[in-house]
Amino acid sequence: MYVCNCNGIREREVRAAIEAGARRPAQIFQACEARPRCARCVCDMREMLDQSQDALRYAAE
Secondary structure (H helix, E strand, O other): OEEEOOOOEEHHHHHHHHHOOOOOHHHHHHHOOOOOOOOOOHHHHHHHHHHHHHHHHHHHO
């Protein structure tokens, strides 16, 4: 599924960037060699980042 239609960034690419250490949407764009255009995807990226952080937090408990 596409997260960013403007740049053609797919969910798996976002997840790969997060696993590689991205902690902000800007870092995800950088990892995907893209720049934000309309920025509609930023909220979805933030949600994915939050989910990743929650998963790490629960795993640490």
